[in-house]
Amino acid sequence: MGLESMASGDSFFTTTVDALVSWARKNSVWPMPLGISCCAIELIAAGGPKYDIARFGAEVMRFTPRQCDLLIVAGTVTYKMSKVVRKIYDQMPEPKWVMAMGACTSSGGIYRTYSVVQGIDQFLPVDIYVAGCPPRPDNLLHALMHIQEKIGKTKASDFPNQTNSDINVLQN
Amino acid sequence: MKEKIIKKLTEKFSENNIKFSEFRDELTAQVNPKLIVEICKFLKEDSELLFLQCIDITGIDEATSKNRFTVSYNLFSIPNNFRLRLKASIEGSGDSIDSITSVWKSANWYERETFDMYGIVFNNHPDLRRMYMPEEFEYHPLRKDFPLMGIPGSLPLPQK
DSSP states (O other): OOOHHHTTTTOOOOHHHHHHHHHHHSSOOOOEEEEEEEEHHHHHHHSTTOOGGGGGGGOOOOOSSSSSSEEEEEEBBHHHHHHHHHHHHHHHHSSOOOESSHHHHHHHOOOEEEEEEEOOTTTTTTTTEEOOOOOHHHHHHHHHHHHHHHHHTTGGGOOOOOOTTTOOOOOO | OOHHHHHHHHHHHHHHHEEEETTTTTEEEEEEEGGGHHHHHHHHHHHTTOOOOEEEEEEEOTSSSSSEEEEEEEEEEEEEEEEEEEEOOOSSTTEEEETTTTTOOHHHHHHHHHHHOOOOOTTTTOOOSSSSOOOOOOOOTTTSOOOOOOOSSOOOOOOO
């Protein structure tokens, strides 16, 4: 059946290290579920059996940023919360990606007011914006596929070699 | 119940200090802000009124009127199942009123919230800090002269 029957015996295939690494990386994205308002409900639904984010290899929701490579900001970010969001981002090891889920996170959404940050791209490098208020789980999975596509195109040279002392890990 | 409250309060504090109005079956008393603590104490401790619970305190900013700030108190009498609203208009452009935390402890956070949003100072409050906005923030967002989108640069964001 499929690839493994073709690869039985002493078969081999050729590829580049970059292609192999980025293929492995894009199929095991570990998200940091930063659910701070109603978008989190849709994020949870995407993790459940009906939509099943595990089909994309991204079911390992870690509740510590130190084990994650995709930050999903799901909810309204206020100015007071922005420091917390940034701190969580800073604690994630490289390489890392950021998904702005929903209208509030991407642009402030309906909260056009003094207390809400009008888009988290003001203080974070965002890789993908997910439209919707809140976005349906399908939409989130679609965004995840785009992130996978982006990760699949990366090369080792995109990420500079970091020694342990270079990694600036924030302590509380 | 209404008649009893009106009679008791006017007897105790005279008509100059307390005026009643009614809208859709809700009783509101305009009170002299200087007597707010005495009035609240009486409402809570009188053996028939027993307003044991302070439901909410908030402010009103009428920027163009003669008295700018009004503090509004919503009280509830559990034994009588009756709600009463007190309104204390602070005279002129003043922005301070006595705290009623000595009467109801629940007033503590409501007054902090009102201070945060309107900048109304509650004298003798045990811990008058901001409730919602960051401590270093200098403005009061629900004042009428505060712009909807805030003041640029007043709330710092982390570096990108």
